[in-house]
Structures are given as structure tokens and as C-alpha cells.
Amino acid sequence: MAELQTPDETPLLQVRNLQIGAMAYPPGERPHPIEIVKGVSFTLERGKVLGLIGESGAGKSTIGLSPLAYGRGGVTITGGEVLLDGVDILKLGKSGTRALRGARVCYVSQSAAASFNPAHKLGDQVIEATVRHGLMSRGEARQRAVELFGILGLPDPESFGNRYPHQVSGGQLQRAMTAMALCSRPELIVFDEPTTALDVTTQIDVLAAIKTAIEKTGTAALYITHDLAVVAQVADDIMVLRNGETVEYGSVEKIIENPDAEYTRELVNVRAIRHEEAADQSDRFFEMTNISASYGTMPVLFDVSLHVPRGQTLAIVGESGSGKSTLARVATGLLPPTAGSVRFGGQDLPPALKNRSREELRRLQLIYQMADTAxxxxxxxxGIIGRAVTFYERLRGSARRGRVNELLEQIEMGSGYYDRYPAELSGGQKQRVAIARALAARPELIICDEPTSALDPLVADGILKLLLQLQKEEQLSYIFITHDIAIVRAIADSVAVMHQGKLVRFGPKAEALSPPFDDYTDLLLKSVPEMKIGWLEDVLASRRTVSAGN
Structure with missing residues (x-):
């Protein structure tokens, strides 16, 4: 980290009474202004990291973009000051802010894949802003990029920039985007959920690379996230936000070890769910035996066998590309296997969805990761829930409406949501509607494909508690696909660990999550961030790396 400042030095960034507004366009009502950020203030010194944490809609990203004098999505900074080296950047004008962005203040987004042009080499894109601002010659910028590739742990730093975006992994692309932000030697970087879209194992490598880069370059940073355990590894101070206001602001130690606000305590104690696994897991209510599958000529699953007892939860865990969701597609008939069988309640299911009866479809339902796109x-x-009610129960009119309202009560939303559209719902409410649609079939097994990965921790906890409650009430069985070991510990009875299309571990939760471990399971378990200062350094020192190149 950069040297601490003396008391008479001007802090790098001072945000004073920041107010940000936007226009709301509610269905059936006249547009009206709303306040998104309500008088937020903080200070950031050179070489320090401030974590901005809170649920969706808290104002994290909106506040984080203020040092670039930028309002995304039609929002407008309506009041307050944003002082960079004592100068209010809100008064710089268009030419002043253009000179600022990409030079003195840089931004790293959540999705690196969406930020790179697939037609250009990575090296050219990393140095583009630095050269355009006239901060370095092209040769100097390329040398700077090579230096940063090394600091960020990218393979073959001298030649890495010759690759195109599609030729590197997601973790490497996120680190390349960090190199792009650091290339101009900025005073401040805004990291907007830079590891949220990554697998848990890859996330650790990227997080470590970001922390190393900040320490070696002395750049200050705002780190935006909804994961308190993640930000605790890189930040010096944390500001907890909710509904556009500051809930709590202090050192990392203060926030995670002795928080004052009830909301902060809830964030610290998230995933406090404790589900005791079933003692008897011998029942083979749902069973997949010797499953192999391919996409075209490419094999993706190799001889996978597992089972789910009635009324229990099997968690399938692994990183992207491990075969988790492909296994779900085989189970639902969306991808017929090239070998093996699927049995449900003692009977073989037809491999292809089109050959399954209405009754077979009813018994097995799927909840998708992204409720928005479903x-x-x-x-x-x-209408969304009612369509399923009509298909499976042939109910219409008042009977259909009554059944839909019954389902809305079951998911703890109520009949008041009957006439609302998806755009009027929060992320958690949309996922509850997706659950209600699955319940409309009165299923016996529900496959949950990462249903909480796009949700904030507290909202996700609410969904998990609802699923456990419904399981108890309806004797439902679940296959829960996830890469989050904390969720596995919270809800599973049994665990299957997938890696590169193969089943590497399967058994009761206590057994599957206890040593001795194979290398991959060991890596997976050690990559789950803990609410503990110094955890990142400890895990990097102790974990066994299965493969390089994330």
C-alpha cells in the first residue's frame, strides 16, 4: 500500500452530501422524480480501499460511479460535492470529465466479456485509453501492460496481449480488464462487482490478483459488492448502504467483528441456516445411472451415477463447465443421454422430453437461475402461474384464480401480486413467482438450477428458507445445482461434486464435506470466502491448486 498521509494532506477523494435522483415511470401512473442516493458522505485516502456493500437498489454502483461524474441509466447527480484532490469534478464540464475518465479515474465492470471487443487483441485494448489520453507512447504503454500482466498473474506476460478475448478464460479476462484500468497509472479505480460472475475457485485468484495490484501500484479503490466476506479481504474501510443511505461506516474490523446496526449484523450472519441431513439416504426415489451425454460430437458427461431419496435434497456442486446444468438437462429430458438411464419412482423415464407424458412432466419441475429470462x-x-395451473390441473376462471392466489400465499407474497408484471417485482419476488409456477404442477421433485446465484445474500437466504419450508410441508425432493459451498452446507442432505463432466465425490453431506479430500474438492472447499480478516492470505498459502490457467 502507499504510504499513509500526514494530517495536513488533502484526501484523494471526498464525497460530501451526495444526492442522486432519477425519474420513475410506474405503470398506470404519471412519471415522477425519485431520490436514489440521499446525502451520502465519505473520504478515501491515497492507496486505500473502501468497500461499498449493500443489497440491489442500495445505491452502491450509483455512488461508485460518482467519481467519474457519471450517472448510469438516466440518473442525475442533484446535489453535493465529489472532490478529487480538492477539486469538485462535478463542476469540470464535459471536457474536464472526458480528461478524467480512463486517465485519473478508471472503472472495472462486473462483466469483462461485455467490455472487450472480440475483434481486437487484448493488448491493443488494454493500452487504448492510456495512449488516447497522451499519457504514454504506444511502446511505453505496451511495456506497462506487460508489467501489469505479470503483477496480475497472467500466463506468458510478454505474449498474453496477442490473444483475443475468446482465447482466454473468464478469470483471465477479468484480470486483463484490471490491467486496462491500471495501465494509465490512475489515482482511483472503481471495481464494480469484479468477481461476482466468476466461479468460486476463479474468484479467489482474481481477488488475490486485484489485491496484489492495488498494493504494488498504490492506487486507491472503491470496491462495490454485495458479498461482505469478499470485500473484507481487500478493503481498509467498509460503508454499508441501504435504500440510498449509509447504514454504517467504519474499519473492516469494526464492521465484521462489532457492527452497530441490525442490518449489518444480518449481513455478517448470513447463511445461518442449519439443515440436519437425513440419517437414512438409501431410498432411490430418483436415480440417474451411468449417464454419459454429448453436445453434438463433444462428450460432456462421463458415466455419472447418483440418486435422491424422497423428501431430501441433493446438492450438485462444481465450477462452470463441470457438467452440473447438463446433468439437469438430461434429467428433464432436454438432452437425451448417449448412455445410461433415468428412473423416477421405480420407473424408467423416456430419455427425450417430447416422449414424456403429462404426468411424468408434472412430477419433475425445473426452476431456472435467471427468473427474468424465464x-x-x-x-x-x-397469467404466468395460471398458465401452469391450467396445463396441469385444467382449471379455468375463478377456480384457476383461486389456485393461483393459494400458490401466492404459499410463497409468502399474497393475492395482491396477482395483477402485477415482472418489471414491478424485485429479484427475490421474481424467483418466488418461479417457485410458485413450479409448485402449480404439484411436483414430487424440483431441480433448482442456481436459483439464488443472482440474488443478494439476505434475499437468497429468504428463498432458501422458503424452499426448506415447502420441502417439509409437501415432502418435496430437490436437486440443487450450485457452486456455493455455503448453500450446500445450509440445505443439503447429500452432495455430488462434479469436475470436467465426471462425478468426483458423492455421499451424505457430512461424509462428502469431511476429509480426506480429493484435490478438486479440497480446492473447492478452501475457495469459499469466510468472514475473517486475513482469510485470503491464509487460503492462498494452504490450498492445493488443481490446475493452472484460471
Whole structure:
């Protein structure tokens, strides 16, 4: 880290009474202004990292973009000051802010894949802003990029920039984007959820690379996230936000070890769910035996066998590309296997969805990761759930409406949501509607494909508690696909660990999550961030690396 400042030095960044607004366009009502950020203030010294944490809609990203004098999505900075080296950047004008962005203040987004042009080499894109601002010659910028590739742990730093975006992994692309931000030697970088879209194993490598780069370059940073355990590894101070206001602001130690606010305590204690695994897991209510599958000529699953007892939860865990979701596609008939069988309640299921009866479809339902993309935005909640009610129970009119309202009560939303559209719902509410649609079939097994990965921790906890409650009430069985070991510990009875299309571990939760471990399971378990200062350094020192190149 850079040297600490003396008391008479001006802090790098001072945000004073920041107010940000936007126009709201509620259905059926006249547009009206709303306040998104309500008088937030903080200070950031050179070489320090401030974590901005809170749920979706808290104002994290909106506040984080203020040092670039930028309002995304139609928002406007309506009041306050944003002082960079004592100068209010909100008064710089268009030419002043253009000179600022990409030079003195840089931004790293959540999705690196969406930020790179697939037609250009990485090296050219990393140095582009630095050269355009006239901060270095092209040769100097290329040398700077090579230096940063090395600091960030990228392979073959001298030649890495010759690759195109599609030729590197997601973790490497995120580190390349960090190199792009650091290339101009900025005073401040805004990291906007830079590891959220990554697998848990890859996340650790990227997080470590970001921390190393900040320490070696002395750049200050705002780190935006909804994961308190992650930000605790890189930040010096943390500001907890909710509904556009500061809930709590202090050192990392203060926030995670002795928080004052109830909301902060909830964030610290998230995933406090404790589900005791079933003692008897011998029942083979749902069973997949010797499953192999391919996409075209490419094999993706290799001789996978597992089972789920009635009324229990099997968690399938592994990183992207491990075969988790492909296994779900085989189970639902969306991808017929090239070998093996699927049995449900003692009977073989037809391999292809089109050959399954209405009754076979009813018994096995699927909840998708992204509720947004699984719903018709032009249908109301009542229409979305009602369609399933009509298909499986042939109910219409008042009987259909009554059944939909019953389901809305079951997911703890109520009949008041019947006529609302998806755009009027929060992320957690949309996922609850997706659960209600699955329940409309009165299923016996539900496959949950990462249903909480896009949700904030507290909202995700609410969904997990609802699923456990429904399991108890309806004797439901679940296959829960996830890469989050904390969720596995919270809800599973049994655990299957997938890696490169193969089953590397399967058994009761206590057994599967206890040593001795194979190398991959060991890596997976050690990569789950803990609410502990110094955890990142400890895990990097102790974990066994299965493969390089993330």
C-alpha cells in the first residue's frame, strides 16, 4: 500500500452530501422524480480501499460511479460535492470529465466479456485509453501492460496481449480488464462487482490478483459488492448502504467483528441456516445411472451415477463447465443421454422430453437461475402461474384464480401480486413467482438450477428458507445445482461434486464435506470466502491448486 498521509494532506477523494435522483415511470401512473442516493458522505485516502456493500437498489454502483461524474441509466447527480484532490469534478464540464475518465479515474465492470471487443487483441485494448489520453507512447504503454500482466498473474506476460478475448478464460479476462484500468497509472479505480460472475475457485485468484495490484501500484479503490466476506479481504474501510443511505461506516474490523446496526449484523450472519441431513439416504426415489451425454460430437458427461431419496435434497456442486446444468438437462429430458438411464419412482423415464407424458412432466419441475429470462414480461404474475395451473390441473376462471392466489400465499407474497408484471417485482419476488409456477404442477421433485446465484445474500437466504419450508410441508425432493459451498452446507442432505463432466465425490453431506479430500474438492472447499480478516492470505498459502490457467 502507499504510504499513509500526514494530517495536513488533502484526501484523494471526498464525497460530501451526495444526492442522486432519477425519474420513475410506474405503470398506470404519471412519471415522477425519485431520490436514489440521499446525502451520502465519505473520504478515501491515497492507496486505500473502501468497500461499498449493500443489497440491489442500495445505491452502491450509483455512488461508485460518482467519481467519474457519471450517472448510469438516466440518473442525475442533484446535489453535493465529489472532490478529487480538492477539486469538485462535478463542476469540470464535459471536457474536464472526458480528461478524467480512463486517465485519473478508471472503472472495472462486473462483466469483462461485455467490455472487450472480440475483434481486437487484448493488448491493443488494454493500452487504448492510456495512449488516447497522451499519457504514454504506444511502446511505453505496451511495456506497462506487460508489467501489469505479470503483477496480475497472467500466463506468458510478454505474449498474453496477442490473444483475443475468446482465447482466454473468464478469470483471465477479468484480470486483463484490471490491467486496462491500471495501465494509465490512475489515482482511483472503481471495481464494480469484479468477481461476482466468476466461479468460486476463479474468484479467489482474481481477488488475490486485484489485491496484489492495488498494493504494488498504490492506487486507491472503491470496491462495490454485495458479498461482505469478499470485500473484507481487500478493503481498509467498509460503508454499508441501504435504500440510498449509509447504514454504517467504519474499519473492516469494526464492521465484521462489532457492527452497530441490525442490518449489518444480518449481513455478517448470513447463511445461518442449519439443515440436519437425513440419517437414512438409501431410498432411490430418483436415480440417474451411468449417464454419459454429448453436445453434438463433444462428450460432456462421463458415466455419472447418483440418486435422491424422497423428501431430501441433493446438492450438485462444481465450477462452470463441470457438467452440473447438463446433468439437469438430461434429467428433464432436454438432452437425451448417449448412455445410461433415468428412473423416477421405480420407473424408467423416456430419455427425450417430447416422449414424456403429462404426468411424468408434472412430477419433475425445473426452476431456472435467471427468473427474468424465464418469464414473459407481458404477462402478469397471475397469467404466468395460471398458465401452469391450467396445463396441469385444467382449471379455468375463478377456480384457476383461486389456485393461483393459494400458490401466492404459499410463497409468502399474497393475492395482491396477482395483477402485477415482472418489471414491478424485485429479484427475490421474481424467483418466488418461479417457485410458485413450479409448485402449480404439484411436483414430487424440483431441480433448482442456481436459483439464488443472482440474488443478494439476505434475499437468497429468504428463498432458501422458503424452499426448506415447502420441502417439509409437501415432502418435496430437490436437486440443487450450485457452486456455493455455503448453500450446500445450509440445505443439503447429500452432495455430488462434479469436475470436467465426471462425478468426483458423492455421499451424505457430512461424509462428502469431511476429509480426506480429493484435490478438486479440497480446492473447492478452501475457495469459499469466510468472514475473517486475513482469510485470503491464509487460503492462498494452504490450498492445493488443481490446475493452472484460471
Amino acid at each position: 418469464m414473459n414480461p407481458r404477462q402478469t404474475v397471475g
